[in-house]
Amino acid sequence: xxxxxxxxxxxxxxxxxxxxxxxxxxxxxxxLEHPADLKMGDYSTNVAMVCxxxxxxxxxxxxxxxxxxVNKRAALFEDLRAALNNVEVKNGFxxxxxxxxxxxxxxxxxxxxxxxxKNNLFNGKKVMVEYTQPNPFKPFHIGHLMSNAIxxxxxxxxxxxxxxxxxxxxxGDVGPHVAKxxxxxxxxxxxxSSVMAESVSLVEKADYIGNSYAKxxxxxxxxxxxxxxIDEINRKVYNKSDKNINEIYDWGRRxxxxxFEEIYKVLGTNFNYYFFESIVAPIGLKxxxxxxxxxxxxxxxxxxxxxxDGAIVFHAEKYDSKLHTRVFINSKxxxxxxxxxxxxxxxxxxxxxxxxxxxxxxxxxEEYMKVVGKALEIMNPEIASKMKHIVHGMxxxxxxxxxxxxxxxxxxxxxxxxxxxKILEKIKDRDFTDEEKEQISNDVGVAAxxxxxxxxNIGGNIxxxxxxxxxxxxxxxxxxxxxxxxxxxxxxxxxxxxILPSLVFLRSDIKSLKSSDFHIFExxxxxxxFSEIVERSAKEFAPHYIANYLVDIARAFNAFYGNNKIIDKxxxxxxxxxxxxxxxxxxMKNGLYLLGIKAxxxx
RNA sequence: GCCCUUGUAGUUCAAUGGAUAGAACGAGGCUCUUCUAAGGCCUUGAUGUAGGUUCGAUUCCUACCAAGGGCACCA
Numbered sequence: 001x002x003x004x005x006x007x008x009x010x011x012x013x014x015x016x017x018x019x020x021x022x023x024x025x026x027x028x029x030x031x032l033e034h035p036a037d038l039k040m041g042d043y044s045t046n047v048a049m050v051c052x053x054x055x056x057x058x059x060x061x062x063x064x065x066x067x068x069x070v071n072k073r074a075a076l077f078e079d080l081r082a083a084l085n086n087v088e089v090k091n092g093f094x095x096x097x098x099x100x101x102x103x104x105x106x107x108x109x110x111x112x113x114x115x116x117x118k119n120n121l122f123n124g125k126k127v128m129v130e131y132t133q134p135n136p137f138k139p140f141h142i143g144h145l146m147s148n149a150i151x152x153x154x155x156x157x158x159x160x161x162x163x164x165x166x167x168x169x170x171x172g173d174v175g176p177h178v179a180k181x182x183x184x185x186x187x188x189x190x191x192x193s194s195v196m197a198e199s200v201s202l203v204e205k206a207d208y209i210g211n212s213y214a215k216x217x218x219x220x221x222x223x224x225x226x227x228x229x230i231d232e233i234n235r236k237v238y239n240k241s242d243k244n245i246n247e248i249y250d251w252g253r254r255x256x257x258x259x260f261e262e263i264y265k266v267l268g269t270n271f272n273y274y275f276f277e278s279i280v281a282p283i284g285l286k287x288x289x290x291x292x293x294x295x296x297x298x299x300x301x302x303x304x305x306x307x308x309d310g311a312i313v314f315h316a317e318k319y320d321s322k323l324h325t326r327v328f329i330n331s332k333x334x335x336x337x338x339x340x341x342x343x344x345x346x347x348x349x350x351x352x353x354x355x356x357x358x359x360x361x362x363x364x365x366e367e368y369m370k371v372v373g374k375a376l377e378i379m380n381p382e383i384a385s386k387m388k389h390i391v392h393g394m395x396x397x398x399x400x401x402x403x404x405x406x407x408x409x410x411x412x413x414x415x416x417x418x419x420x421x422k423i424l425e426k427i428k429d430r431d432f433t434d435e436e437k438e439q440i441s442n443d444v445g446v447a448a449x450x451x452x453x454x455x456x457n458i459g460g461n462i463x464x465x466x467x468x469x470x471x472x473x474x475x476x477x478x479x480x481x482x483x484x485x486x487x488x489x490x491x492x493x494x495x496x497x498x499i500l501p502s503l504v505f506l507r508s509d510i511k512s513l514k515s516s517d518f519h520i521f522e523x524x525x526x527x528x529x530f531s532e533i534v535e536r537s538a539k540e541f542a543p544h545y546i547a548n549y550l551v552d553i554a555r556a557f558n559a560f561y562g563n564n565k566i567i568d569k570x571x572x573x574x575x576x577x578x579x580x581x582x583x584x585x586x587x588m589k590n591g592l593y594l595l596g597i598k599a600x601x602x603x
Numbered sequence: 604g605c606c607c608u609u610g611u612a613g614u615u616c617a618a619u620g621g622a623u624a625g626a627a628c629g630a631g632g633c634u635c636u637u638c639u640a641a642g643g644c645c646u647u648g649a650u651g652u653a654g655g656u657u658c659g660a661u662u663c664c665u666a667c668c669a670a671g672g673g674c675a676c677c678a
Contacts, residue, residue, distance in 0.1 A: 053658055091622050311676050322606055330676040337678050367673040456616055472641035474627040482641060490638050548617065562643035
């Protein structure tokens, strides 16, 4: 058995270390990387250039000397001898070329090892991930879609890296936005009661509530009278004092939550916890009051929060000049977002006590969270150290339109439907049953959207182009799925032709082949890297490394497909090519899973 | 004004301090009596400005310019 993927890097690093030691060069920080260009080898190190200056030697000469010594040492070990094809100096770099035997053994490894691609970065850790956070009474907008795609992918990646994942959702079921929606629904009492009827669909009901919020919000901003009424309703919602309001509230909350659940089903998310502001708010209030300057009890001597203009605030700039003051309890005695966040954090740790608690939100909340984090750090440094806030950018539509033909705001939901409908239109003439078409267009439509969100660094804003996103060409979710489906179809044919993937492709077989008959395919040089890509994604909480990698292997596979006949009874290489196809399909499926994307076998 | 984030082909995005800065879309050409041509192959083009650190800077540091976000009772 030759060395496989991760071990290879370690072995090579050790080899270089030993070599330097032999040459009496002191250097510990070995950098060994994959060169960007496959022509430059499979691994590459810059030690010669780094050490040359210190030693006052020409880097090229030093590199030659190191290579000579490396070759001598590598010859002593059977595994290295088999795995290394060539070591050479180019532009001062020392490049390592791996052998056919290395690649073949790694193809075998993927086929035999069920855990291929996994790593143990988070072994034994419990990680809670909070994401999506749509608010009852408001539409599921594009930001929620982004948060969901990113949160689900990060959850899966971290889970794949050994963690136990707890998925959490946090929803604002009290507050001004609720009052605005209820205000409008009370104004249109007749419409409201007819929408509440059984016969009206869930989607229509949820739309009605979302639109009521939008109108109520408008009234709040433009009419003093409405503002007063809404503030009054807000208070009544908090203390549940009005029977009529309670009834509409209970109904609206239930309907919008049910509608969200339908969306999660389409997106492929299952939450373990739903936290609500109504539950979290009183806990946060208690925390703030106990740590406020007015607290009389002597055990609460920490005066973190201070009274100011009738509100209770936290002067974060006292602790960190880069932060600022924020209101935690407003002058009406109601908790703000910051206070609720403190309550939420406490509940999370009481219920699950995670080793790491991740919160995913849009970047507009970055500065608030730093202030909340500072307050938390003073009160409970242990919990604060386990919190991680991951922010994502905003999505803009390339068309510039943010509202649909009906004049409604384009919601996350409408974007999903539009995407799926377009795919359905594209595949309408294909040879599938209506049921299959429905399933495929759902899987592909959602993939198109999710991929558009995940293909780039999550911190930046996204310009969403619906046409490009659903395109099956180039850099898209459907392109990845198409490549997978194509591989599946080849494997199906292989089965019919009875060409089985060769699991035992013996070293003697390779040697008996003339070198002209055998060359290492680009796809082979990429497949074994899957696990290190996943590990890096997990370490940096960055799904886009996986997305980019999948495009790379899809392209390499399609080139392999385009330039080779895979199923060919007269070709002794055919079983091995089938094996490569099988490995590609398995890695693509796993990779798509990590992005939260389904992999249909036909499309 | 202060703080955070971001400036890369015409456009949308990559690039763990490294090699000739990669893709995709767009444009032009070629390609299937072979497994999904929704594919493949070829051609075309970019690091905001000015310094600094380094053998080497898109990456790190400083200043400037530009965009987005935050800066007291919304979330």
